[in-house]
Amino acid sequence: MNRPVLPRAIALGAALVLLLQPVVAANAAENLLSHNKPTTTSSVENASFAGNYAVDGDATTRWASEEGSDPQWIAVDLGGAATVTKVNLVWEAAYATEYKIQTSTDGAAWKDAKSVKGADGGSDEVTGLSASGRYVRVYGTKRATAYGYSLFEFEVYGTRSGGGDVDPPSTPGNLRATSSTADSVSLAWDPASDNVAVTGYEILRNGNVVGTSATTTFTDTSLASGTSFTYTVRARDAAGNLSAASAPVQGTTQPGSSTGTVLVIAGDIAKPEIPSEHTKTAKLVEGIKPSYVLTVGDNQYDKGTLSEYKAYYDKTWGKFKSITKPTPGNHEWDDNLKGYKSYFGSIATPQGKPYYSYDIGDFHFVALDSDPVANSSSSTTEQVNWLRNDLTANKKACVVGYWHHPRWNSGQYGDDKTIAPLWNEFVKARADIVFNGHDHHYERMKPLNSSGKVDEANGVREAIVGIGGDSLYTQIDNREGVEKSFAKHGVMKFVINGKSYSWEIIGTDGKILDKAGPYTCR
């Protein structure tokens, strides 16, 4: 039950700049007025998607209205009268094609500041406004999908007017990264000034607020090792006025202590409706600097055509194409692998087929094409025979399999019996670990046997890494053997070292979301 197909164009460049650093570009007279201010909404899909998530400065959380009804709206109370000059909207896949920006002095009577028609989702920067009011709302009148309206971020810029302290602090200067460890970055900046007093600073990592500080220093912790992040800082006063964000600075954590070869693994990546997400995961890969990138299918939506690959995947994950060892998913098969094969060229079929194997150190990697197996088409036997022969011929101590459809799964698709012929070969071969995608969440399981029961002696580990950028599936009912699961975008940093392996899952905010291993090969 995938979301409906919504072919359309996206101003990718604009989205990239806006999403990564949504508050950097503000000019001095234009300050963010909406951050963490009270919101009201016409409805919410459920408590996980309340209105405050649209103004929290965290582009991984969002507001979503109830599904299937018009109009729907979200309003923010700026705390006092203001002149509104700009509104930034970052839509989830459930976006509005028609909406209005409205302002109000009392939260009851609304005036249109701007009517938008033919919108295409992604990121909308509505500039050149000259509206006034204490309340600003986005009033959606036409949905792009059968779902509701959903905003990752709703930012109102302008200047406060009227009584009380309406002057924001000056912009903090000279932001610098002073030191770093394998999992932290320390920052310092020059103090800002205010007509009353600066009460503190907010620190943003890759455009998301990650902490506050009462002083002019901050240490950001629990970060992925050997990774670069972009930081900005803004000042606030007692009245809640926010300064513009400082000039950005790069902070980089030290390489991890572990030696070995670093690979990145993820799947379900480039979704045209939400380019921000695979842009962010590609940025993580850039920071990790892996030797190889392994994909577990559905690299490009919606049909994995060459033009879609060129328009989206190539502009983000395409940077790592020469070190990529891909597998196709069901969406690549929607185009009969035509786009996949022409985009990746010989990388897609290094041994003539969309399934292949290769060795790195003591590890044997097997890349499979699971969609024909999941659909029981006639070509299945050939691949399974090839797999059996390949695993029999293997001389390496460690065996890793990866493909799109998981055999065991706590997400929406559940366990998939059709994949048993692949899984059972890995069990028989005493393989170590299998990575999959298809469901859009992360989970890690104890070694499971061919019946899906925990079996430390004879089972194979499995992890689902369908978190590369498509809309997440948040409802996970853990099956037997699950050690950890969540629905957040990110990538797996997989490290092989001699005959052992370990991994970290790194979220788009740069934080480590899970650590597994080290495990010794069987």
Next chain:
Amino acid sequence: MKTKLSITAIAVVLLAAVAFVYIKQAKANDPRDMPADVSVAVEPGPVTLTDPGRLVFRNEAPGPDHGKVASVSLADPQGPRRVGQLRCDRFYTAAGRGLCLADAPGPLPSATVAFTDAGLVSQKSVDIAGIPNRAKLSADGTVASWTTFVTGDSYARTGTFSTRTGIMTADEVDTNIEDMPLRVGGRQHRADDVNFWGVTVAADDRTFYATVATGGQTHLVKADQQAWQAETLRENVECPSLSPDGTRIAFKKRVAQDGARPWREHVLDLRTMVETPLAETRSVDDQVVWLDDRTIAYTLPGPEIWAVPADGSGAARLLVRHASSPSAGYASGPSSQLPTPSGSSSK
């Protein structure tokens, strides 16, 4: 920070007030908090699924026992009911075992599905996504199947809902059978919009029938749980229910695209593939149950449980008021045990 704190404080107070009013209203609307309906006679005694000649159902009478599994004598279904302690949104019994599908708390629609023993004690259970909709056991009580709504909550408008259907045995759980390879009209079918619902398992505990919707059309499918393959048999068949002798399927057939009566309950003879409309002319939105080889029972709005002959003859008759989700796992008797039609009419 003073301004921010006071805004937060006001917001907290307002939210608390709103929550309080909401909870008060929700409580007032909860049938469990309504006074018990004295017209519904209750007799003491446990609900035991191995007791012969009992019709088991979900008690819908307002009062503290609303939603609990109950039973009445099939010989006197409008007589006093016994009420157990287990609360389910959908319940089914066969061969002395039970299957309870119950709403679970949480921000997202969630449910728990559990096998129960004859004394309604939960055995193996799994947490699943969605709003409870259908639940059924195979005739020997060993294979459980269920359907939940994961988007929307009504079958009334096609394309606006999405279902999740699972199957569970003592040692296997599949929370979503949608990945089962499907042949439509003899050809392998590949589509993202496939929805399964309303499973009914045959006596061999591996063959099952179900509804599949894809491309805006509903189909009756016959599937093999071991071979993991399904193929379509016929169009416009929803919520199939296999007769105890395995020769016929009762199902709801869409007879109008919308309106008050979208479905008419039919019986399909699997030997001749002849469909017979049943005497019940009201729209039945249920996966009906067979009380014996000649009689089906189902829930109608009220909710009330009604029965009608399975051969198109006779008339519908009321079995139990304030009740839903009927089943009779230990009916063990001819349908003549059921009361003859009363003055109630289906017209």
